[in-house]
Amino acid sequence: MAGRSQRTGEEDIFEFLYLKWTTLASSFPLIAGALGPVSNLFSIVALVEKWKIVMKDGQFDHFYPDSAWTLALNAVSLVLGVLANASLLANFAGRVKYNLSQAISIGSFYFASVLLVAIIADQYRTYLSMVEQGVEVQFSQGYWSAVITSVLYFACGFVLTLNEIGHLRGYYPANFILTSAQRSLMIQILCITIWLAGGGGVFSRLESYTYGDAVYYCDVTILTIGLGDLHPTRDLSRAILLPYALIGVLILGLVVSNIGTLVISSSQQMLALSRVERLRVRQLKRWDSDATRRTNEDSFNVMRKIHHLAKRRELWTVLGVRVVCFCIFWLVGALVFSKLEGWTYFDSVYFCSLCLLTVGYGDFVPTTPGAKSFFVLWSLMAVPLVTILISSLCETIIGTVVRVTDALGDLTLKNVSSPSSKDVSQVILRKMTTDLELRTRSQPQPDRRYRPRPLNEVDRDNNEVDKALVLINAIQGILTDLHANRTKKYSYEEWNRLAHALDMQFDWLGADSPIRFPVDEPALLLRLYWNSLKVHLSSKRMA
Known part of the structure; x- marks a missing residue:
């Protein structure tokens, strides 16, 4: 096992399973580290807000109180979720050993998910009983947040389990393969979830919102969507909102700027190297079966073409995969909103499009508790997906357009364009080099007496x-x-x-x-x- 975890050699570096597991080893911790704090945010909403709403003539009347054991198990689930995330972050920081951290995080995530599923099933049974008795009741954001939390906890435990399987099979050593910048990204995601949770507590008091509505309001504000269904009504709320929104947008900007360059860079580089290697080996086999003599220059040019072809294929393949994932996210999200809100599917697609573009006209807004809870999760997931898609577009389509316009600009405006900063720095470098050479030549030379030596x-x-x-x-x-x-x-x-x-x-x-x-x-x-x-x-x- 130890020998397999320390593979060396050409066949080990580019062996298919080794490459895939090593690539996933850098992705799984990022997924768990990103979903963990978000799941804790929804878990807090599930604990703070009661799970059932009693309606009267279609309007809110009062919250139906939760049982003591429901609150107790809900609190235990939140503690386990926080413990799992704390253990994961401690391992990222090198404070806890990998095996111990994995045992704590995986076990806590799974147990917390099972507890929430048990509470959800019991609450659903109570809900059916109240409906049979003729009580007009519906689930609150607390209930839907618990459903989302149970799914996220299970997802975190599952990806960490896959990571542990890769380690046990010897594809990488007992540590998370993350760079310092990727670890910083995890801290930034934790900060923005804490900012949302804290803002929800503040604005729920100032504006008399439920905690779930307050978190939804903070989410819409920080993401600059601005649907307008909830807005500050007091001067104190407006005064607090200004610095709160500014800091929140700055934190979000840090996350967005790092996602495009960090989340996908390592895995994309490994896949590109694998593609180059496959093309190189294929070319060697083709040449071995061909008796035609090849020069060194032919080999050099072919290797250059392999790099160019591999890079181009990788860029367009990655773009295609990301476009498909983005469309699935967009269209499936629209389907969920249409079911929860009773909209037509076209209206749901229109609503999702405006939110992804951060336009937010406010003609369509989520009104049901389930739609508001899902919107918070959906909008937070939209941030990395849109960022990654834009990054691919910049590398392919937008990058091609920029290169074409630059070439046209050089042809039409070459004689009137001012030197760029790079040109200026080149001039300065040449000037300093020339000055140093002249200064060296002007210095007195040492006296070298002639001593005849053999030819x-x-x-x-x-x-x-x-x-x-x-x-x-x-x-x-x-x-x-x-x-x-x-x-x-x-x-x-x-x-x-x-x-x-x-x-x-x-x-x-x-x-x-x-x-x-x-x-x-x-x-x-x-x-x-x-x-x-x-x-x-x-x-x-x-x-």
Whole structure:
């Protein structure tokens, strides 16, 4: 088991199951870390608000009191949910060991979900009994929040269980594969849920809302939808709303800015590497079965085409998957709202579209307790989905349009455009370099007395100096490339000069090809040239 968790070698890195499990290992903790605080928010609503509403002539009359054991089990479920999230975050921070954290989080999430399911089933039985007795009753946001919480708790426990299965099968070690930026994102999601929960408590007191309505009001405010069905009516509420909304929007902005760059970056990179490797191996097999002789330049060009093809396929494949997921989320959400509110499906699609665009005319608003509870969950899930979709659009369609317009602008306005900041920095860099070179030349040179040496020794020294100068000149050019364009791709001739300077030969389609992986080539070449210069000077000094 230990040996399998520490895989090395080409076949292990790109083996299908290993790749998939390693990719999921970075996604599962993010899912649990994001859903956990949200589930706690709904759990608080389920505990604070009574679960049944007695109606009179279709209007609210009073809340039906919950039993003591219902409140007790509900409170225990909330404590278990908080414990599960605290253990998960403690593991993210390195305070609790992985195995202990997994046992606490998985067990607490599942047990909390089971408790809520038991309470929900009992409340539904009581609801049916009251309906049979002729009492006009309906479930409140507390009940629907409990339903949502039980589903979210189970989902958190399930993804953590899958993560544990991957560890037990030896696909990754006993820790969550998260970067520091991804851990920060989890803290930001926790902050925004705490902000919603705290704001719900404040505005429920100031405006005499139920706690569920207050959380719904805070959610609509922070997401800048502004449906207008609930709004502040007192001066104190308006005064508190201004800083509350501003801070909430700032926290939400942090979450949105990090989601597009952090949540999908690691998994997308792994999938891209896998696609490159499959295309490379396929090309090698095709060439092995073909007797036609291929040059090194042919291999180099094919490897370049493989990277380009893999990147293009990956971008459009990811875009297609995200568009499908977004449409499912949009249309299924509309279906739920149509059932809960009694709208036509077209009206529900129209309502969801306006909310996703944060327009919020207010002509359609959720009015039933179930629709309000579902809206809070749906709108919070819409934030990452819309962000990820926009990120894909920027990389593909929007990116293509921008490149075309930039090219047209360069053709039409080339003579009148002002230098960019990058051009200015290049001028400054060249000016500083020139000044330093002139200053060095103007300094008095040391007195070197002529000592005649054998001709073969002079030739050898000249050759050594020439090689050092070649390496230094190459490093100087690469430093310029690093400043101008870190993602520059070098030509076959430039790579050949490197190979000649290092006295090496590269198999461009082989496992040791320096362009096998999509790395920053200026940084790679700089390291290779620098190491060669260091070895060269060290050997000269020893001689």
